[in-house]
Each structure stands twice: as structure tokens, then as C-alpha cells.
Amino acid sequence: MHGYTENKDDYLKRLRRIEGQVRGIAKMVEDDKYCIDILTQVSAATKALQSVALGLLEEHMGGCVVDAARAGGAEADAKVKEASEAIARLVRS
Amino acid sequence: MHGYTENKDDYLKRLRRIEGQVRGIAKMVEDDKYCIDILTQVSAATKALQSVALGLLEEHMGGCVVDAARAGGAEADAKVKEASEAIARLVRS
Amino acid sequence: MHGYTENKDDYLKRLRRIEGQVRGIAKMVEDDKYCIDILTQVSAATKALQSVALGLLEEHMGGCVVDAARAGGAEADAKVKEASEAIARLVRS
Amino acid sequence: MHGYTENKDDYLKRLRRIEGQVRGIAKMVEDDKYCIDILTQVSAATKALQSVALGLLEEHMGGCVVDAARAGGAEADAKVKEASEAIARLVRS
Numbered sequence: 001m002h003g004y005t006e007n008k009d010d011y012l013k014r015l016r017r018i019e020g021q022v023r024g025i026a027k028m029v030e031d032d033k034y035c036i037d038i039l040t041q042v043s044a045a046t047k048a049l050q051s052v053a054l055g056l057l058e059e060h061m062g063g064c065v066v067d068a069a070r071a072g073g074a075e076a077d078a079k080v081k082e083a084s085e086a087i088a089r090l091v092r093s
Numbered sequence: 094m095h096g097y098t099e100n101k102d103d104y105l106k107r108l109r110r111i112e113g114q115v116r117g118i119a120k121m122v123e124d125d126k127y128c129i130d131i132l133t134q135v136s137a138a139t140k141a142l143q144s145v146a147l148g149l150l151e152e153h154m155g156g157c158v159v160d161a162a163r164a165g166g167a168e169a170d171a172k173v174k175e176a177s178e179a180i181a182r183l184v185r186s
Numbered sequence: 187m188h189g190y191t192e193n194k195d196d197y198l199k200r201l202r203r204i205e206g207q208v209r210g211i212a213k214m215v216e217d218d219k220y221c222i223d224i225l226t227q228v229s230a231a232t233k234a235l236q237s238v239a240l241g242l243l244e245e246h247m248g249g250c251v252v253d254a255a256r257a258g259g260a261e262a263d264a265k266v267k268e269a270s271e272a273i274a275r276l277v278r279s
Numbered sequence: 280m281h282g283y284t285e286n287k288d289d290y291l292k293r294l295r296r297i298e299g300q301v302r303g304i305a306k307m308v309e310d311d312k313y314c315i316d317i318l319t320q321v322s323a324a325t326k327a328l329q330s331v332a333l334g335l336l337e338e339h340m341g342g343c344v345v346d347a348a349r350a351g352g353a354e355a356d357a358k359v360k361e362a363s364e365a366i367a368r369l370v371r372s
Contacts, residue, residue: 008122015119019112022142026108029101035153036179042146043182046139049115050186050277053135058270060128065247066262069255076252084244086129089136090277091236092371093143143370151363158340159355162348169345177337183370184329185278194308201305208301208328212294215287221339222365228332229368232325235301236372239321246314272315275322279329 007059014052021045053090057083100152107145114138146183150176193245200238207231239276243269286338293331300324332369336362 022045028038061083068079115138121131154176161172208231214224247269254265301324307317340362347358 008125011122012119015115015122019115019119022108022112022115025145026105026112029104029108032101035149035157036175038149039146039153039179040182042142042149043179043186046142046146046183046186049135049139049142052118053132053139054270054274054277056128056131056135057273058266060132061247061251061270062263062266064128065251066255066266069252070258072256077248080244080248080252082129084240084247086132086136087243087273087276088240089133090139090273091240093136093139147363147367147370150366151359154340154344154363155356155359158344159348159359162345163351165349170341173337173341173345177333177340180336180366180369181333183366184333197308198305201301201308205298205301205305208294208298211331212291212298215290215294218287221335221343222361224335225332225339225365226368228328228335229365229372232328232332232369232372235321235325235328238304239318239325242314242317242321246318250314268315272318272322275319276325279322279325 007055011052011055014048018045018048018052021048050090057086057090100148104145104148107141111138111141111145114141143183150179150183193241197238197241200234204231204234204238207234236276243272243276286334290331290334293327297324297327297331300327329369336365336369 021041025038025041025045028041065079065083068076114134118131118134118138121134158172158176161169207227211224211227211231214227251265251269255262300320304317304320304324307320344358344362347355
């Protein structure tokens with residue numbers, strides 16, 4: 001059972017919207033729309049994806065990481081390390 | 094006629110792939126996949142979107158901005174300003 | 187007692203180096219160095235700062251957040267929320 | 280003669296301030312300040328550095344890139360390519 005389960009519908013709705021944004025960007029390229037307008041849409045889709053990621057990450061920390069911390073020992077360290085690596089990928093992407 | 098026209102097929106292919114990645118992320122949320130694995134996919138999709146944006150931007154500069162620079166005057170300044178604002182949105186997204 | 191205390195000397199060394207990089211960038215501007223070379227140094231200093239931030243964050247999660255998770259209750263939630271907000275600021279900066 | 284020359288004093292002032300911010304972050308680490316407060320300062324310094332980079336880049340495009348575009352030929356292409364690579368480093372840092 002994962003931490004994001006209760007907000008699943010919200011995440012799914014946001015991801016469907018992002019999927020639609022990306023399809024819209026492809027349509028703009030297909031129709032030779034003005035480059036700067038396309039870039040504006042790409043920035044918006046990127047921000048929306050990052051926002052989903054930050055939400056999932058917060059729930060992961062409040063769920064899996066906190067549970068592992070309570071269980072203690074090597075499992076807690078492993079979860080902190082794993083979450084830190086995911087954060088680094090987000091910061092660098 | 095926009096600068097990215099000659100690579101249009103390549104951009105369309107990349108955008109279709111990103112659309113598929115986002116659909117895959119929604120499926121992972123739907124199936125309660127492990128949060129960290131979802132985040133890895135979100136980082137990959139974000140990077141792919143940014144890479145499309147950087148490609149479009151380079152072609153825009155080599156096309157519209159260079160043309161405007163040759164035409165000169167206020168048009169050149171306006172294009173440089175517009176491109177700079179698009180770059181700032183990318184850097185901050 | 188904070189989580190980063192044992193690596194304090196390492197962080198201090200890295201921050202001194204970044205301080206020197208920023209001073210070097212000012213010197214490049216002062217000496218009218220080529221803009222692209224200055225931008226390369228700015229990117230390097232930015233990456234070095236982010237790397238310090240990611241290190242501090244990992245230690246914070248392994249220290250304060252894990253301790254709060256063990257203490258449990260509202261304190262655990264507050265620490266997770268606080269860390270998530272710090273992560274969001276890093277991802278967006 | 281570089282494009283940023285006329286705003287040199289402004290850039291120098293901003294870079295001195297960032298240098299001071301980084302020194303302040305080192306002091307916070309030295310004094311065992313709370314990790315989240317340190318991270319807030321790191322995010323602020325990173326944003327300030329990026330803002331300097333975006334300013335320099337805009338001036339570079341309005342100066343060197345526009346001049347090269349007017350001169351035309353391989354020089355214009357080379358300057359666009361060089362600027363695009365600098366932008367990619369900023370977006371990815």
C-alpha cells in the first residue's frame with residue numbers, strides 16, 4: 001500500500017492533463033506554430049510534471065520513509081539514501 | 094516558415110515518445126507502483142521535454158533571431174528579448 | 187546537534203571553494219572576459235552549490251526527519267512537510 | 280568590447296552580494312545552524328547566480344550573436360551553436 005493511494009485520482013487527472021499538453025505541443029510543431037509559443041507550452045508541461053513529482057515525493061517521505069525510520073536500522077538508512085537519490089535526479093533534471 | 098521545419102519529423106517522434114512516457118507514468122500510479130520508480134520515470138520525461146525545448150530554441154536562434162538581426166533595428170532587439178524571456182522560463186522550470 | 191556536523195569540515199571546504207569561484211566570476215566580469223566563458227563558470231558554481239544542498243538535505247533526512255519519525259505524531263508530519271518545501275525550493279531554483 | 284560592459288557595475292555589485300551570501304552559508308554551517316535554514320540560503324544564492332547568468336546571456340545575444348548574424352556565414356552559425364550550448368548548461372545546472 002503506497003502513500004499516494006488516497007490522492008490517486010488527483011494524480012491521474014493531472015497526468016492526463018500533462019499527456020494532453022504534450023499532444024498539444026506535437027500538434028503545434030506539426031502546424032508550424034511560432035517557436036516561442038511552443039517553448040512556453042513545453043515550460044508549462046515541465047513545471048506540471050515537476051509538481052507531480054514533488055507531490056509524490058512528499059507522500060513517499062510521509063509514508064515509506066517515516067515507516068522505515070520507525071522500523072529503524074539499515075532499512076531506514078536505505079530508504080533515506082534512495083529518496084535522496086531521487087531528489088538529486090529531480091534537482092538535476 | 095519556421096526554423097524547426099526540417100527536423101519536424103524528429104521532434105514529432107520525440108514528442109510522441111514523451112506522450113507515451115507520461116501515459117506510462119499514469120499507468121504506474123494507477124497500478125500502485127513503487128513511488129521511487131515513478132519518480133525515475135518523471136525525471137526521464139522532464140529531461141526529454143527539456144531536450145526538445147533546447148533543440149527548438151537553437152533552431153529558433155539560428156533562424157528567426159539571426160534573420161531579425163540582419164533586418165536590424167527594433168525587430169532585432171525584440172527577438173533577442175523574446176528569446177531571452179523564453180530561456181529564463183526554461184531555466185526556472 | 188545537527189546531522190551535518192561530522193562532515194562539517196568537508197562542507198566548509200566546498201563552500202570556501204564556491205566563494206572563490208564567485209569571486210573569480212566577478213574578476214572575469216571586471217576584466218571583460220568573454221561572456222560564454224563567464225557563463226561556464228556560473229554554471230559550475232551553481233552545480234557546486236546544488237551539490238552542497240543535496241548533501242545537507244540527505245543528512246537532514248537521515249538525522250532530523252528520521253528522529254522525528256521515531257518520535258511520531260505531529261512532529262513527524264511537520265518535519266516531512268518542512269523538508270518537502272525545502273526540496274521544492276531546490277527543484278525550482 | 281563586450282555587451283555587458285555598460286552594466287558592469289551592476290553585475291559586480293550582484294556578484295559581491297552572492298559572494299557574501301556564500302560566506303554567510305559557510306558561517307551557518309560553522310555555527311551548526313538549522314539545516315533547513317541553510318538550504319533556504321543556498322536556494323537564494325543559486326537563484327541569484329542564475330539571474331546573473333540570464334542577464335549576461337541576454338546581453339551576449341544582443342551583442343555578439345547579433346553582430347555575428349550581421350557578419351553572416353559560418354561565424355553566425357558558430358555563435359548560435361556556442362550560445363545554445365551555454366543555455367543547455369544553464370538549463371541542466
